[in-house]
Amino acid sequence: MLLAIDVGNSNITLGLVEDGRVAGTRRAVTPPRATVDEAELLLRELLDLDGLRLEDVDRVVLASVVPQVGRAIASAVARRGLPLLEATADNVPIPVRVDQPSEVGADRLVNALAAGRRYGTPAMVLDFGTATTVDVVARDGAFIGGAIAPGIELGLEALSARTARLPRVEPLRPEHAIGRDTVSAIRSGAVYGTIGLARELLDRIRAELLADAPGSRVAVVLTGGVSQLPWIDELPGVDAIDPDLTLSGLAILAAEAAPSAWSSATPSPTATARHTTVTARGARAAAGGTGR
16 A cells, blocks of 8 residues: 655645555644654554554655654654655656756645646646645646745734734635624635735736747646635636645656655664564563563
């Protein structure tokens, strides 16, 4: 079984991949930091929700924008002796035509990969996460950049935290653009402001894409948690809402990557010895021993 892991700023999402498709997902809040043991425990607990064990996994493909947590997960995977593929500009099988490829978030690269493969090119991926990002795919399938703005949830949190009297508001569909009280005014500004931001970015980026590829049809794909809120239907010109786009991109990467791109590790002697010692102590304790 292939396990795809997307470590985002807000959530860690796991996807079970069968026959190249994401068959099931689980999600947890991304911790600000994690030890290797904590990372392994998190993976085990999420898999256990589907009656699976980490030992059922054959390979792991990972995209992370939180370096400390990503490293902890990679180390936990390596400690279990599982082949690991971490998405980077060097191994995602599309051209990356930006000034600093190494600075591009791995999630944006696999989003571009999945969008091009699944929905055609040129394409724009609007990812509503902690940040609102637009990932742009050229007609030849290359990732060519995009835009980054604060996400709606981040904006609402900042508004509440940095003001004396404004409350934290959920991003629900406003009844009117003119808010008659504080909550409805914030909701109007946040939701319609996000729709306006997205529409303007899509319009301007589409115009630039068409200038380079006249007559093309630009596919527009939405992903991220906010993309599933009901008011997103007010954003025009959307071809698909694909909440598992990043995981699908990781599955495509795993299928197309060269064997040399995978790191194949074996459990370290220290980790193996520690596991054996703990197991032996547990067995002695169960038999009424002292464990010493």
